[in-house]
Amino acid sequence: MATPLAIVVSEGLCASHFILVKKSEILENAQKVNTIVFDKTGTLTYGILKISEIKNYSNIEKDKLLQLVGSIESKSTHPIGKAFENYLEENKIEKLDVKEFENVTGLGIIGKVDSQKLILGNSKILKEYNIENIYIKDEEELTKKGNSIVYVANENKVLALIGVNDIIRENAKDTINLLNKNKIQTIMLTGDNKETAEKIAKDIGITKIIANVLPSEKTKTIKELKQEGRYVMMCGDGINDSPALASSDIGVSVNSGTDIAMDSADVILTKNDLKSIINLIKISKKTIKNIKQNLFWAFFYNCLMIPIAMGILKPIGISINPMLASIAMVCSSITVILNALRLKNIKCD
Numbered sequence: 478m479a480t481p482l483a484i485v486v487s488e489g490l491c492a493s494h495f496i497l498v499k500k501s502e503i504l505e506n507a508q509k510v511n512t513i514v515f516d517k518t519g520t521l522t523y524g525i526l527k528i529s530e531i532k533n534y535s536n537i538e539k540d541k542l543l544q545l546v547g548s549i550e551s552k553s554t555h556p557i558g559k560a561f562e563n564y565l566e567e568n569k570i571e572k573l574d575v576k577e578f579e580n581v582t583g584l585g586i587i588g589k590v591d592s593q594k595l596i597l598g599n600s601k602i603l604k605e606y607n608i609e610n611i612y613i614k615d616e617e618e619l620t621k622k623g624n625s626i627v628y629v630a631n632e633n634k635v636l637a638l639i640g641v642n643d644i645i646r647e648n649a650k651d652t653i654n655l656l657n658k659n660k661i662q663t664i665m666l667t668g669d670n671k672e673t674a675e676k677i678a679k680d681i682g683i684t685k686i687i688a689n690v691l692p693s694e695k696t697k698t699i700k701e702l703k704q705e706g707r708y709v710m711m712c713g714d715g716i717n718d719s720p721a722l723a724s725s726d727i728g729v730s731v732n733s734g735t736d737i738a739m740d741s742a743d744v745i746l747t748k749n750d751l752k753s754i755i756n757l758i759k760i761s762k763k764t765i766k767n768i769k770q771n772l773f774w775a776f777f778y779n780c781l782m783i784p785i786a787m788g789i790l791k792p793i794g795i796s797i798n799p800m801l802a803s804i805a806m807v808c809s810s811i812t813v814i815l816n817a818l819r820l821k822n823i824k825c826d
Contacts, residue, residue, distance in 0.1 A: 479771035507761035524556035620672035
């Protein structure tokens with residue numbers, strides 16, 4: 478009873494604080510975490526992106542360009558795609574039919590719309606399709622303002638550069654500060670460019686950044702951290718995060734994440750509040766302490782009473798009636814139950 482009862486009570490406590498724990502061992506292991514890796518878009522930020530600036534190098538009108546790009550982006554599951562889709566809806570611009578849509582993992586997307594094949598994504602996708610990038614300074618200018626970058630190109634050249642901005646998630650800064658105070662290392666792991674990542678990281682207090690990574694590289698990073706002897710928690714929300722979530726010691730997804738991310742995660746934050754991570758670790762520490770108390774008193778009590786119940790001490794005049802022995806055993810169980818129920822009194826933020 479000492480261990481499973483404490484775990485069951487703690488799982489209920491987690492649920493009441495909007496933390497869905499899928500495996501009971503998570504509550505035993507969360508207190509071991511010394512490194513937490515965060516995805517940026519959709520995890521540290523809301524992933525509600527807005528188009529902030531456009532650098533148009535083509536002879537296509539702005540609204541027409543955004544209609545072409547938005548139509549292709551609407552087929553994507555990435556938060557950036559939603560920014561373009563929202564722009565079309567807000568400006569009552571009709572979406573066009575998209576053919577030959579393709580998702581290039583970690584780089585961007587491709588689609589044919591209005592008889593034009595467009596390539597959309599980060600600067601790496603240009604290298605993939607041997608397209609010359611002569612607009613690096615413009616990219617740097619936009620990233621310094623905290624923008625994520627979308628290159629728009631055809632099969633021959635870059636047509637435009639679009640900057641989209643995101644909003645930092647509420648409590649993200651407080652969560653990072655508390656983790657840092659508890660000597661838990663925090664790392665930002667993102668496919669975005671380094672300049673944009675650095676701006677977000679600086680605002681919320683993360684000092685270590687790993688940027689411009691592909692999904693496979695995210696998984697590799699998690700494995701490398703584990704090989705260093707770290708106990709790693711990964712927090713993400715997207716399809717690209719799912720392999721890293723599965724590879725980490727504990728995978729955490731926000732409830733606004735994609736289905737595959739939530740399936741891959743061990744824990745889901747149903748309120749989308751990053752402070753729940755602090756509560757999870759706190760509950761885990763209290764649970765382990767409670768289990769140790771239960772085991773100590775159970776063993777101490779039984780070691781003390783069993784010899785008496787067996788009659789070993791009868792020669793020196795110490796014995797116990799079998800009826801009283803049964804009652805004493807029940808009292809032992811009640812002690813364990815009451816101690817486990819004390820976990821309900823844990824105060825979470």
